[in-house]
Structure formats: structure tokens, C-alpha cells
Amino acid sequence: MTKVKITVGAINKDAGSSRRYKTGGWRTMKPEVDLEKCVSCFKCFDYCPDGAIKKTDEGIEYDLDYCKGCGICAKECPVEAIVMVKEEK
Amino acid sequence: MADQRSMTIKGNMATAMGAKLCRPKVVPAYPITPSTLFPEKMSEFIADGELDAEMINVESEHSAMSACIGASATGVRTCTASASQGVALMHEMLFVASGMRLPIVMAVGNRALSAPINIWCDHQDTISSRDSGWLQFYAETNQEGLDLMINAFRIGEDNDVLLPAMVGIDAFVLTHTIEGVEVPAQEDVDDFLPPYEPPHGRLDPDEPSTFGSFGTPEYYQEFKQAQVEAMEGSREVIDRVFDEFEERFGRRYNKVTTYKCDDADIIILTMGSMTGTAREAVNRMREEGKKVGLAKLTVFRPFPYPELEEIMSGAKGLAVVDRNISPGGFGAVYSDLAGASINIEKKPLIKNFVTGLGGREIFVKNFVEIYEKTLAAVEAGEVKKPLEWINMNQEVMR
Numbered sequence: 001m002t003k004v005k006i007t008v009g010a011i012n013k014d015a016g017s018s019r020r021y022k023t024g025g026w027r028t029m030k031p032e033v034d035l036e037k038c039v040s041c042f043k044c045f046d047y048c049p050d051g052a053i054k055k056t057d058e059g060i061e062y063d064l065d066y067c068k069g070c071g072i073c074a075k076e077c078p079v080e081a082i083v084m085v086k087e088e089k
Numbered sequence: 090m091a092d093q094r095s096m097t098i099k100g101n102m103a104t105a106m107g108a109k110l111c112r113p114k115v116v117p118a119y120p121i122t123p124s125t126l127f128p129e130k131m132s133e134f135i136a137d138g139e140l141d142a143e144m145i146n147v148e149s150e151h152s153a154m155s156a157c158i159g160a161s162a163t164g165v166r167t168c169t170a171s172a173s174q175g176v177a178l179m180h181e182m183l184f185v186a187s188g189m190r191l192p193i194v195m196a197v198g199n200r201a202l203s204a205p206i207n208i209w210c211d212h213q214d215t216i217s218s219r220d221s222g223w224l225q226f227y228a229e230t231n232q233e234g235l236d237l238m239i240n241a242f243r244i245g246e247d248n249d250v251l252l253p254a255m256v257g258i259d260a261f262v263l264t265h266t267i268e269g270v271e272v273p274a275q276e277d278v279d280d281f282l283p284p285y286e287p288p289h290g291r292l293d294p295d296e297p298s299t300f301g302s303f304g305t306p307e308y309y310q311e312f313k314q315a316q317v318e319a320m321e322g323s324r325e326v327i328d329r330v331f332d333e334f335e336e337r338f339g340r341r342y343n344k345v346t347t348y349k350c351d352d353a354d355i356i357i358l359t360m361g362s363m364t365g366t367a368r369e370a371v372n373r374m375r376e377e378g379k380k381v382g383l384a385k386l387t388v389f390r391p392f393p394y395p396e397l398e399e400i401m402s403g404a405k406g407l408a409v410v411d412r413n414i415s416p417g418g419f420g421a422v423y424s425d426l427a428g429a430s431i432n433i434e435k436k437p438l439i440k441n442f443v444t445g446l447g448g449r450e451i452f453v454k455n456f457v458e459i460y461e462k463t464l465a466a467v468e469a470g471e472v473k474k475p476l477e478w479i480n481m482n483q484e485v486m487r
């Protein structure tokens with residue numbers, strides 16, 4: 001990561017810079033959805049603490065740049081459409 | 090010299106009037122004995138139209154300091170008051186305020202910490218926050234309480250400092266005691282203290298920014314060092330502001346003020362209201378020909394070791410009187426002074442006396458005893474007991 005200069009009071013005037021930090025890199029497990037089973041209830045969307053799930057016409061889609069693999073979506077899905085699989089790096 | 094109005098007021102009223110003269114825009118506060126009169130007065134000033142500010146009634150001291158942080162980050166002058174458990178409950182947020190470099194000013198009615206519950210004078214509350222990165226001032230009188238509030242804003246808001254500050258006035262001995270105070274005129278304080286313009290940033294929805302953002306191991310240490318440099322830089326600013334204050338208002342403040350120290354063999358070092366009693370003790374002992382002097386610490390953070398080093402250089406014995414105690418260690422002033430003087434070649438024998446805890450009275454005779462015990466160490470050429478307790482009620486000990 002490129003080093004930046006520290007500021008007085010740790011003030012960061014580069015608003016929204018957190019979007020550039022891909023927090024998905026910490027993940028060891030990742031979710032996979034079976035859209036055949038998905039009934040578009042969007043519980044996973046509501047529960048995902050990282051906003052890593054998008055609603056689509058077919059059901060849902062993951063933004064794996066920000067999913068940290070917590071597995072909450074898989075736990076909450078009422079029809080077990082989501083499984084957690086080992087992240088291959 | 091500026092025109093001033095003579096009033097006879099309580100210590101809390103003095104710090105409140107000092108704060109009001111600084112025209113804070115936001116005053117979040119949670120009342121606590123012995124500081125309650127401060128938020129009471131501030132809300133009266135606002136209700137009476139004498140002060141144009143927002144008073145925020147919060148549900149705890151943690152919230153009070155959180156609200157101070159939020160308000161100050163928007164770039165407005167902010168102050169509060171607290172004491173004892175309140176300062177302890179704020180502890181977490183004190184570090185946030187200083188880390189974000191927000192020059193909030195807090196008046197503290199210095200009071201003991203529980204248990205056992207005790208509402209009386211003791212410096213443990215602010216002393217326990219000494220590492221929080223706040224400037225710390227201690228008043229001897231109500232006048233000093235008022236003046237130090239004004240100085241605290243001016244010093245803390247200096248662009249080379251940008252640090253929050255606490256002004257301690259002793260519980261009851263000052264907070265609830267009526268004394269004569271000279272109150273500066275508003276125009277003169279306005280002149281002395283220009284409106285607060287934060288140079289480092291302010292929270293503004295039109296130009297979003299993050300305060301106190303994430304500091305990983307590659308950066309954190311540098312942030313802390315920058316904070317230390319600001320504290321170091323404040324030494325010169327304090328001297329400059331105290332000079333200017335004297336020029337305008339005619340009252341002299343120093344980080345350390347000496348009294349009859351020039352030819353003194355033994356110097357007694359005090360902080361807060363006990364100084365008045367110590368001065369009387371020094372006067373009486375001087376009449377008996379004892380070569381004793383007094384040094385009063387007004388600024389505890391930054392710790393004024395260069396000044397103390399100079400004061401100590403001629404003395405044979407130094408008695409540090411602490412109104413606080415670190416169990417298993419020493420009083421804070423003694424610890425800091427001992428640490429700062431360890432590499433100085435010419436230094437007196439230094440003894441630590443702890444007294445005045447939880448409102449215990451400190452009498453002239455106690456300072457005489459402190460002098461005698463220090464003299465005995467000097468005559469013996471060694472300090473056998475570095476820490477001694479003064480004015481104990483032996484009959485209540487188990």
C-alpha cells in the first residue's frame with residue numbers, strides 16, 4: 001500500500017476513500033448461491049453486515065470485493081440456497 | 090490596563106464566567122458535585138440571553154464528552170465541566186478529543202474517586218487523566234480559575250497546539266467558596282481571544298471528511314509523536330500567552346511560581362488551593378529564620394521540568410506535596426519530577442508527601458512538619474522513606 005502523510009487529528013479529507021479498500025481480502029470462506037433454489041426473499045440482503053449483496057431480477061448477486069465471508073447470509077437463508085465454500089487463493 | 094469588574098463569587102461561578110467570556114457555542118454537560126453550578130450557570134446565561142450558545146443536556150459524562158467532540162469537530166468553541174466519577178466515565182472520550190486535536194476546555198472541580206464515595210477535594214480525577222493528551226492547569230484561587238479558563242482556550246486553540254485543556258479548581262475549597270474576583274470586560278476578552286478558526290479541518294456535509302480515521306501500525310506511532318510534539322510546542326505558547334495576559338489584565342501566571350526560593354535550602358512544591366496555606370507556613374517559618382521557599386505548579390501538563398530544574402538547582406531538599414496517590418507507586422507530581430530529574434547532576438534530595446486526600450484538611454502545621462521531615466533527610470544526607478503520609482488520623486486505622 002502506498003504511504004500517505006499523517007494529518008493533524010487524523011483527519012481524512014478524501015471523502016469516501018473507504019470504497020477503495022477491498023475488505024474481501026480477509027476472507028477464508030466465501031458464499032455461493034444456488035439461484036434455482038433462491039425465492040428472492042432478500043433476508044440475506046437485509047442481514048449482510050457488509051452490504052456485499054445486490055438484489056437482481058434472478059435473486060441476488062455477490063460483490064466479493066467486500067464480502068468478508070462471515071456466513072450470516074447462509075445461516076439466514078430460509079431455503080438453504082447459500083453454501084459457504086473454502087476460498088481458493 | 091483593561092477595566093475589570095470586582096465581584097465576590099464561588100469558584101464554579103468564576104470558571105463559568107471565564108467560560109462565558111470566551112463565548113463558547115456549544116456546552117454539553119452532565120452535572121456532578123462539586124461542579125454542578127457550572128452547567129447551571131451556563132444554562133442561565135443562555136436563558137437570559139447573555140450567551141449565544143447551545144446547551145446540550147446529556148445522559149452521562151461519556152455522552153457529554155462525546156457531544157463536545159462532535160461539536161468541536163464542526164469548528165465551534167466548546168466547553169464543559171465535570172469532576173471525579175464524571176471525569177473517570179469520560180476517560181475513553183478524553184483520548185479521542187486529544188487525538189482529533191480538538192481544543193475543548195473542561196472545568197473540573199477536583200474531587201476524590203470512589204470507593205469509598207467521597208465528594209471532597211482531591212486531585213485524583215484529573216491526575217488519572219494525565220496521559221490522555223490534555224493540557225492541565227490547576228488553580229489556587231477563584232481568580233485563577235476564571236483567568237485560567239480564558240488562557241486555556243487561547244493556548245489550546247493556538248495553531249501550533251490544538252489540544253484540549255482541563256482547568257482544575259479544588260472541590261469546595263474553591264468550587265463552593267466565595268472569594269473576590271476581578272472579572273475582565275467582554276471586549277477585552279474578545280480582543281485577547283479571537284474566534285476559533287480550526288486550521289486542521291471541520292465537519293461539514295458539503296466537504297465531507299473523516300476525523301480520527303483508522304491508524305494502522307505503520308501510522309499510529311507517528312500520530313502519537315505528533316501529539317507529543319504539540320504538547321512540547323505548547324510550552325512556549327503558554328509562556329507567550331501568560332505574558333500577553335499579564336500585559337492586558339495585570340495578573341501574572343507562570344507554569345511554576347516561586348515564593349522565597351532564592352536562598353531557600355528547602356523548597357515545598359504544591360498544586361491547587363493548598364498553596365495558600367503553604368505560603369502562610371513559609372511566612373511563619375521565615376520569621377523563625379528557616380530557609381524555606383515555595384513553588385506552585387499551575388501547569389501539570391505539559392510537565393514543566395525545565396522550570397523545575399532551574400528552581401531545584403539551588404536547593405538542598407525538595408518536598409513534593411501530592412493530593413493524589415498511585416497505590417504501589419507515588420504521587421504523580423513526585424513521579425514526574427523524579428523521572429525528569431534523574432539525569433540532572435545537581436539536584437536536591439526529593440521527598441514525596443501525600444495528604445489532603447478526600448477533602449482532608451491541610452494545616453500550616455502540616456507544612457511545618459513537611460519542612461522538618463525534609464530538613465531531617467537533608468541533614469542525614471539520604472532519603473530513607475521517599476513517601477510519607479501527612480495528617481493521618483491514626484486512631485481510625487485498623
Ligand code: SF4
Nearest residue numbers: 038039041042044077
Ligand atoms: S435469503 Fe436465500 S432465498 Fe432469500 S434472497 Fe437470499 S439467497 Fe435467496
Ligand code: SF4
Nearest residue numbers: 048067068070071073
Ligand atoms: S458471507 Fe457475510 S459478508 Fe459475505 S455476503 Fe454473506 S453475509 Fe455478507
